[in-house]
Amino acid sequence: MSSTIKVLLAEDQSMVREALAALLGLEDDIEVVAQVARGDEVLAAAREHGVDVALLDIEMPGCTGIEAAAEVHRELPAVKLVVLTTFGRPGYLRSAMEAGADAFLVKDAPAAQLAEAVRKVLAGERVIDPTLAAAALAEGANPLTDREREVLRTAADGSTNAELARTLHLSQGTVRNYLSTAIQKLAVRNRAEAVRTAREKGWL
Amino acid sequence: MSSTIKVLLAEDQSMVREALAALLGLEDDIEVVAQVARGDEVLAAAREHGVDVALLDIEMPGCTGIEAAAEVHRELPAVKLVVLTTFGRPGYLRSAMEAGADAFLVKDAPAAQLAEAVRKVLAGERVIDPTLAAAALAEGANPLTDREREVLRTAADGSTNAELARTLHLSQGTVRNYLSTAIQKLAVRNRAEAVRTAREKGWL
DNA sequence: GGCGCCGTATGACATCTGTCATCCGGCAGT
DNA sequence: ACTGCCGGATGACAGATGTCATACGGCGCC
Structure with a gap:
């Protein structure tokens, strides 16, 4: 060439x-x-x-x-x-x-x-x-739904449930549900670990 | 030269x-x-x-x-x-x-x-x-004591109090006390935020 | 020697977080 | 039409987390 x-x-x-x-x-x-x-x-x-x-x-x-x-x-x-x-x-x-x-x-x-x-x-x-x-x-595909990912991403900086609910226009309970399912899908024990492993896998 | x-x-x-x-x-x-x-x-x-x-x-x-x-x-x-x-x-x-x-x-x-x-x-x-x-x-000097910094660093990956207590050879109550004082010194509202801001300032 | 700070610990209390069951409406497959 | 999944919500409950008062020994400083 x-x-x-x-x-x-x-x-x-x-x-x-x-x-x-x-x-x-x-x-x-x-x-x-x-x-x-x-x-x-x-x-x-x-x-x-x-x-x-x-x-x-x-x-x-x-x-x-x-x-x-x-x-x-x-x-x-x-x-x-x-x-x-x-x-x-x-x-x-x-x-x-x-x-x-x-x-x-x-x-x-x-x-x-x-x-x-x-x-x-x-x-x-x-x-x-x-x-x-x-x-x-x-490792397979990202198991998180859009909302779960969004909530997790927003929670990454240490926001509390109340703040997450406010910024995402959701009820506190819903925020907790999403975090809970995310935690289970990622097989970890709290939101901090969930953020960590989701990040590691590039799922955030 | x-x-x-x-x-x-x-x-x-x-x-x-x-x-x-x-x-x-x-x-x-x-x-x-x-x-x-x-x-x-x-x-x-x-x-x-x-x-x-x-x-x-x-x-x-x-x-x-x-x-x-x-x-x-x-x-x-x-x-x-x-x-x-x-x-x-x-x-x-x-x-x-x-x-x-x-x-x-x-x-x-x-x-x-x-x-x-x-x-x-x-x-x-x-x-x-x-x-x-x-x-x-x-920004002034790092306000955290050695132990507070160590606990915070160890807590950064999402470990629970019980795990922190075990790895650091402390009682759970002590772990909570350190995290509590760290949270206050950093003027934040939970350990996740504490980890975040301590990291940002280069205090971890 | 007294004062203050650090490391460590306990107990009590309030709040936050995580789980679970259950519900609803919408939408995609079959 | 039925089933299943997603987004969204509520309420109840258990366990984790954050706060506070209090305590003790050690160390450095004045």
Whole structure:
């Protein structure tokens, strides 16, 4: 092929983002043509710069890299999507794949895999850590209903039932019911553990 | 000056670590001579490679970058210490300074500040974000006693009072007393919020 | 020596949380 | 039309959690 691969880099921590750009800049066939720090700037930047590959961190302000991936996949289906994350949570992998991601990398994988993944997705390959894929399959799908997840997410900061009821426009009893079923589904013993394990699995 | 600045890079996520190495590698006067992924490997590597500056992430397995900084400061006082962290928690800044750090950088600062900080600490300067310094001073010192902190830390994963009592070899009542005083000192309304705010301030 | 703080403990009390049974309306399958 | 699931709600109950008063030994400070 003639020209270089045009890459968009989305990552909120500028030091990490620019460092990754420096890393990719060492490759002859790759060029970082756009950098954004927020999830909700990804689509516009991808469109504007006509990128070949978007490299998306999950944890970002605005919207998550997974939501951004879904947007780009819908609007610019030709753009290949590499999701990059700190946390190798099986639930993340699952959501990323459902959002149309072509590759899923964790940040503690060797740096060489980054450029490699970029080239592979452009060649039509999918890049997924096999161990993580196995874990995602083994753990099954998210058992929580939308409301349960929402209540759990809202409860994560330590809010009391009364506050949850108020913010979610529910009765206190209903809040307790949702938390109770969530606790049972996750096989834990209180809301704090429920938040913890739901987070770990990427179900929040 | 004649030779290059020898830098040790300690960061657990290899992709980020190698990316930072690539970034520093672009500077003519800086050379990354050692990379480690664990806090407890920092001292040995620093000694072995005779580094000028150690660049330490806080969140690492083995021991934290702050603990590693304290070790290096004690054993190799000539080595300059740059602490790098994802979270700009005032309490972290305070602990880092007490551990003998010369610079404190957050990862969402511009990448250019990294090389700059390396050069400055070598010149005897201290590099601290003024906003963060102000926050650290404004918030005052950690009001929690050792035991309160320990109980809170242990309670962070959602353990019940009975479990806390067992793991910490305390009576359940004592556990509740500690949590109660911690909750009051942090001006919150339950243990979950206490854990949250203590974490945010870097007091855990 | 007295004062204050820390670590530890107990008991009593009020409130919060988690569980369970039960109910209703809506909506998707079969 | 029947069944099952989801969102939503109530009431009752048991157990967990948070508060408070009180106590004791140890340690540091003045």
